[in-house]
Amino acid sequence: MSTKASILSVEHVGRVYDDEEDKRTVALEDVSFGVAEGEFVSLIGHSGCGKTTLLRLIAGLDDPQEGRLLLDGEPIAGSSPERGFVFQQGGLFPWLTVSQNIAFGLKARGTYDTRSADVDEYLRLIGLDGFGDSYPHQISGGMAQRVAIARSLINNPRVLLLDEPMGALDSFTRADLQDKLLALRERNHTTMILVTHDVDEAVYLSDRIVLMTPRPGRVSEEIRVDIARPRDRTSDGFLALRTRILDKLHLAGVGAEASDAAPADDAGLVATR
Numbered sequence: 001m002s003t004k005a006s007i008l009s010v011e012h013v014g015r016v017y018d019d020e021e022d023k024r025t026v027a028l029e030d031v032s033f034g035v036a037e038g039e040f041v042s043l044i045g046h047s048g049c050g051k052t053t054l055l056r057l058i059a060g061l062d063d064p065q066e067g068r069l070l071l072d073g074e075p076i077a078g079s080s081p082e083r084g085f086v087f088q089q090g091g092l093f094p095w096l097t098v099s100q101n102i103a104f105g106l107k108a109r110g111t112y113d114t115r116s117a118d119v120d121e122y123l124r125l126i127g128l129d130g131f132g133d134s135y136p137h138q139i140s141g142g143m144a145q146r147v148a149i150a151r152s153l154i155n156n157p158r159v160l161l162l163d164e165p166m167g168a169l170d171s172f173t174r175a176d177l178q179d180k181l182l183a184l185r186e187r188n189h190t191t192m193i194l195v196t197h198d199v200d201e202a203v204y205l206s207d208r209i210v211l212m213t214p215r216p217g218r219v220s221e222e223i224r225v226d227i228a229r230p231r232d233r234t235s236d237g238f239l240a241l242r243t244r245i246l247d248k249l250h251l252a253g254v255g256a257e258a259s260d261a262a263p264a265d266d267a268g269l270v271a272t273r
Contacts, residue, residue: 050217
């Protein structure tokens with residue numbers, strides 16, 4: 001748990017799904033943790049362990065069947081600009097330009113006229129000066145993910161939820177986007193929760209890492225990342241924590257990945273060294 005007071009609380013949350021044949025799938029079971037203001041928390045675990053389901057519950061895109069989720073002590077009910085969501089594929093509107101995508105939330109909330117200059121500021125912050133009039137099909141996947149992050153952050157959410165936004169990017173683009181994400185977080189003091197399969201990414205970005213078990217998803221352990229920023233991916237401390245997390249995931253029966261990984265002997269567990 002965070003030593004600071006939590007602004008976001010997940011309390012004994014459970015979620016079960018029934019398919020057309022009435023087969024029950026327990027996605028989440030008795031999940032509890034808190035997130036402090038300004039904290040960067042990563043959720044990591046094998047595919048199908050309920051990470052994205054949990055993120056959707058926090059976003060208010062789905063409802064828990066057990067337990068509750070609170071933001072500032074108030075129950076989360078439905079989606080809200082207070083909780084921004086960045087999808088794995090970005091989800092840009094193809095008929096809008098880059099600038100129009102970033103401005104979408106401002107226009108929807110009626111604040112664009114007083115904050116139009118912020119769009120240009122975010123274009124600069126994400127390194128896309130000169131691309132404001134481009135359409136999504138005219139930019140790369142990494143650029144599109146930067147736009148998606150800016151589109152959420154410009155609305156000043158209390159919490160930004162990130163569902164593997166860097167998972168499909170090459171290692172160089174991913175590293176660049178990770179640094180830009182940290183710079184935006186430092187600028188805005190935004191609380192962030194990231195779903196990832198990448199242990200290296202989790203250690204590089206996070207203040208705390210929540211390890212989840214295979215289905216049904218539960219919290220197996222919370223690990224604080226006590227490594228000074230900016231972090232060196234080749235430092236002894238970084239590599240030691242990375243190895244510790246991979247070992248714990250293996251013991252929990254969880255498959256995980258590390259950046260630029262090659263298969264290891266253990267089924268489903270991948271490491272770079």
